[in-house]
Amino acid sequence: MSEHLTPRAGGAPDALRKVYVEPTNACNLDCRTCVRHAWDEPEGFMEWLVYERVVEGLAEAQDASGRGATAHGRDAAGPGRNAAKPATVAFMGLGEPLLHPRLVDMVRLATARGLATEVTTNALLLDQAMADELVAAGLGQLVVSIDGATAETFGKVRSGASLATVVRNVRYLEDRREFVDGPRVRVGLEFVAMRSNVAELPGLNRVAAQLGASFIIVSNVLAYTPELVAETLYDRSATGCAAPASTSSPRWQLPRFDWDEAVGAAVGQAIERAQGVSIADQDLAAASGHCPFVEAGACAVAWHGGVSPCPPLLHTYTCFVQGRHKLMTRWEAGSLSVQPMAAIWSQPDYAAFRERVRRFDFTPCTDCGCELAEGNLEDCLGNTHPVCGDCLWARGIVRCA
Numbered sequence: 001m002s003e004h005l006t007p008r009a010g011g012a013p014d015a016l017r018k019v020y021v022e023p024t025n026a027c028n029l030d031c032r033t034c035v036r037h038a039w040d041e042p043e044g045f046m047e048w049l050v051y052e053r054v055v056e057g058l059a060e061a062q063d064a065s066g067r068g069a070t071a072h073g074r075d076a077a078g079p080g081r082n083a084a085k086p087a088t089v090a091f092m093g094l095g096e097p098l099l100h101p102r103l104v105d106m107v108r109l110a111t112a113r114g115l116a117t118e119v120t121t122n123a124l125l126l127d128q129a130m131a132d133e134l135v136a137a138g139l140g141q142l143v144v145s146i147d148g149a150t151a152e153t154f155g156k157v158r159s160g161a162s163l164a165t166v167v168r169n170v171r172y173l174e175d176r177r178e179f180v181d182g183p184r185v186r187v188g189l190e191f192v193a194m195r196s197n198v199a200e201l202p203g204l205n206r207v208a209a210q211l212g213a214s215f216i217i218v219s220n221v222l223a224y225t226p227e228l229v230a231e232t233l234y235d236r237s238a239t240g241c242a243a244p245a246s247t248s249s250p251r252w253q254l255p256r257f258d259w260d261e262a263v264g265a266a267v268g269q270a271i272e273r274a275q276g277v278s279i280a281d282q283d284l285a286a287a288s289g290h291c292p293f294v295e296a297g298a299c300a301v302a303w304h305g306g307v308s309p310c311p312p313l314l315h316t317y318t319c320f321v322q323g324r325h326k327l328m329t330r331w332e333a334g335s336l337s338v339q340p341m342a343a344i345w346s347q348p349d350y351a352a353f354r355e356r357v358r359r360f361d362f363t364p365c366t367d368c369g370c371e372l373a374e375g376n377l378e379d380c381l382g383n384t385h386p387v388c389g390d391c392l393w394a395r396g397i398v399r400c401a
Contacts, residue, residue, distance in 0.1 A: 014354060016061040016345050017297030019054055020311050020400075022046070022093025023100035024303050029122055030159040033147070033192055035094055038224035039317040043095075050305040050336045051106055054089065057341020059113040062087040085116070092120040092401065093302070094315060099125065104133040111138030120145065120190065120401045124161060126169040131176050134185070141186040143401040144170055144211065147194075149203025157197065167210050174212035188215040190401055194231035219399035222392060223320040234397050237284075238322060239367045251276040289360035291394050299345070305337040306330070307344045309353065311400060312393060313386055321390055322366060327375045331386040353386075362389035 026043040027036070089110045091097040097119050100106070107117045118141040119134070134142075144166065148154030154163040173185060189208055193201070204216055223229045252274045257263050271277050277284045293300070293310035301307055302314045308331055316330045333353075334344035344350065356362075363380040365373040366389070372379055379387040392398040 015065045018088045020300040025095040027096045046303045053336040088116040090118040108137040123166045131173040143188045149200040170211045187213045190217045294357040306332040365390035
């Protein structure tokens with residue numbers, strides 16, 4: 001068996017397929033929703049040697065698993081042949097990727113090794129020169145963080161930043177990619193929903209049209225400060241039960257609807273205290289215990305080279321979950337400053353952790369909230385750091401691109 005694949009139960013390979021790369025944890029904004037309000041860490045930028053080990057490790061894992069797709073997701077077999085998607089480098093993290101002086105070189109190197117590339121950005125630094133260079137380097141996807149569809153709301157969330165500047169910058173990228181041979185850069189929007197901006201969701205269709213965006217990702221806010229607790233939209237939906245137990249609150253089984261304002265308001269009022277809800281036989285609570293990172297064959301690399309199972313474990317910070325003040329302590333499987341990716345990925349304790357996450361063998365801390373849920377160091381089953389029973393990503397509450 002290849003050293004890049006770790007055995008799973010039943011012999012199926014556990015292959016590395018995506019790496020979330022944090023080029024820097026520095027940022028040019030001070031958004032009210034940002035985790036930097038709940039931590040005290042030095043700023044830094046990823047060294048080139050660390051990034052080279054990311055690319056080499058991911059490319060070798062891709063070669064070992066037998067995928068032959070190009071960096072833009074097209075296979076020599078041609079369209080319609082169920083070609084495997086290439087492994088992906090996703091530039092994101094807790095800083096602004098465009099601040100890294102060698103981001104274009106990072107994209108270019110990944111493209112040259114047959115990897116797909118994605119960047120999540122606030123787009124304020126995406127000037128014409130940067131857009132030209134990213135397109136030429138082979139960037140596959142650009143996700144733009146926009147937490148308001150109007151200038152006023154956008155500026156309130158993003159510390160006075162200009163929505164008009166973001167639209168102008170991304171619009172140039174949209175125009176620029178029309179003149180490039182080969183696959184075009186795919187553009188998407190990412191929106192963090194709160195009580196103060198959720199009414200602007202319909203306006204995202206207009207912004208998406210302006211930017212040529214083909215998809216919109218909506219996440220709930222993770223409350224890093226007491227002020228944000230009142231902004232959350234998941235007081236009940238984060239738990240396994242949508243409302244307090246009551247024989248007068250039945251379970252609802254809904255069909256598909258043509259959703260509009262009237263239908264949404266009526267359904268929302270009807271199921272507000274439902275014990276459970278399914279739509280077209282899909283249970284809305286079924287997402288509990290599903291890790292979007294481990295199940296995608298992903299890991300995350302901090303700017304200093306530390307390798308973690310997911311972006312939420314890259315750093316130590318505090319947050320509020322269901323009103324509880326919680327300390328999230330980072331967990332690293334190893335560091336790329338001293339080890340190659342293959343050696344870290346195949347470590348027995350890291351492989352065992354991924355298997356436990358796939359089984360999701362953790363207590364449902366979000367449903368309970370005992371003193372153990374005030375951190376991620378242990379749970380009632382005896383699992384030790386990191387434990388995931390209180391993870392809002394696993395419950396489908398918080399989303400990442």
